[in-house]
Amino acid sequence: MAHYIPQGFRFASLYSGIKQDTSRSDMTLIVSDVDAVGAGVYTQNLVCAAPVVLDRSRTPGSHFRSIFAISGNANACTGERGYRDAVRMAELAGEVLGTPAESTLVLSTGIIGHFLPMETIEKGCREIVPHLASDETALDGVARGLMTTDTVPKCFTKKVLIDGVEITLAGLAKGSGMIAPNMATFLGVVLTDAKLNPAAAQKLLQNVADKTLNCVTVEGHTSTNDTLLMLGNGLSGSADVTENPAFVAAVEEICEAMARSIASDGEGASHLVTIHVHGTKTVSDARKIAREIAESALVKCAFTGNDPNWGRIVSAAGYAGVAFDVAQVSLDVNGFRLFEKGSPVAFDAAEVSRSMRENREITVDLRLGEGTEEIRFWTCDLTTEYVHINADYHT
């Protein structure tokens, strides 16, 4: 897939010695040639990692020059020393780039409860600068450098024309459930050469995250490190487009692509599953129901077995803590009606099962008939491979 590169961004990645596997890169650097507006959305976990604490204190802002990321160590549950290490990572990037320490945001993902190997990181950071480039290979290298148990790099780019100015967006993400031997993490970065406003960018990113990356679940275990960052450096020459509908739609498209790719690449997954809940009184109601369905081990095992088991789906909706009239509920799987107005419907189970088997993607449409709100949620199925991945690797 060909990618577009936002103007004024450069990328580098290398193997610095953090991961065991010397064939995989574990350090990445993203640089903006000029000050960029930055926003961030972070994990809700009370037990959050040091880089989350640091980045949260710095965003939103308008003076960002780089994002420095490592994979293989989460720098989580590492106390005050971990926080000092995160601050030091930002300082190191500033030193090698000749930019203020406060202009760097940091990311990390990997094992929990281990202190960062700061000598290794310092050495890597001093070696990475000459690798900076603004071509597709360098961009792809960053997507690969963020990977842990991901099986595919996750990079999505888009161009959008607004008032005659061509704006480019690039989204880079990692996440596939959790990493051996420890913890799930989603990390995502949206880069654009659009001109943005810090406060509006923060609001936009939160809104988009609520509709996309906050609608993804692999196993419902909220990571200590989840982070979504956005940088806009204005080098396209655009006006401030932060609230422009075409720009908002482009950011949403990038983030939805990230969300789908993470669910699809969920550990051991054999299906990407889209849960679309329609007809609730509020979006919050739809979210609660979609999440319970998406996180039910029963439902996920049914998808693994290509089993149109509507009872598991309807009953998961029933314990989401949202009041609804079961007699109004209907349910489709891959477009086949399985349950209507609260009663079972005769359907050809073999035909539905075949449809599930032959498509990597399964679509569930649950209609409640209580209102006009809706939400889409993405997840994957639960396979024996998932259990192997997470039971057979040890700390």
Add this chain to the structure above:
Amino acid sequence: MAHYIPQGFRFASLYSGIKQDTSRSDMTLIVSDVDAVGAGVYTQNLVCAAPVVLDRSRTPGSHFRSIFAISGNANACTGERGYRDAVRMAELAGEVLGTPAESTLVLSTGIIGHFLPMETIEKGCREIVPHLASDETALDGVARGLMTTDTVPKCFTKKVLIDGVEITLAGLAKGSGMIAPNMATFLGVVLTDAKLNPAAAQKLLQNVADKTLNCVTVEGHTSTNDTLLMLGNGLSGSADVTENPAFVAAVEEICEAMARSIASDGEGASHLVTIHVHGTKTVSDARKIAREIAESALVKCAFTGNDPNWGRIVSAAGYAGVAFDVAQVSLDVNGFRLFEKGSPVAFDAAEVSRSMRENREITVDLRLGEGTEEIRFWTCDLTTEYVHINADYHT
């Protein structure tokens, strides 16, 4: 294990033709020779089965004579016809026993969304009465007749002496996660010859359930049929002991034994896991944290692999929605300290792993240092066998 039989109760079970497997009983009848006080605690699922609707409308009360149960069909998501069938089950038991229809409580567990085979049930009900007996074999037969995917029958009995009167309690339960091909269900019955008061019995049963059966999770999927009933017929000659501490303790002991047996028999389980959360401000806080830990697929897979992965446990606590100071948290697994005052502790991972491998039971003690409340929660690990059981059987 020898069992005690509460006075004035009789038991019968048989294969009536509901289950496919003709070697397993699928119909059970429990009769009290005199009117018994009855209480019930039911599923919180909005999508609840017809017998739950019926029993909930009848308990608490003081005129119960029988419990009529079938396994193999949940009578859930069956609409008005399902409710009429549940009412008819109670009428049938009343007819064959010569007791009022309203004196029967009904239970069902099994596949969702199928109407009950009422002719089969009527035929079975007319044949079951001659089998009624009050010996241990008959009691054990009921425990077996309730089983679906359970691998062991669950029956616990106890004698307690209160004010010189010997009172007997018997607890019968089924539940192991979910049943092929459909739905999890816990069903439990506590029988006693103690004299009880209906309103106080209802309160007692709810309190005990909150500390025992509401602290069990296999995969967090709340069944449409969960039911815990208690009958007390007074034939021991006791005074009203409903609020007597020794009686309360005995009911709690029976229900805790049920709770542990269900977690231990969770589908595919290789470990019974007790999560003990200490030092919260409220019991509700402790419950939220214990439940998040117990339902984390990550944590459960770590137990499967005998992996003392404290990062998964601490981070699950962190997203439970309860505020606490991570710097005060400590964690033990099987008595080994792994995490103390918010920081990793040096420990012998091989020794802890060996302890996990050599014991079917794993104990987790998480101390938060925020207050004096606590809770115990029971669960099991997540194995490839669980996925096989729930992915490979089809509707």
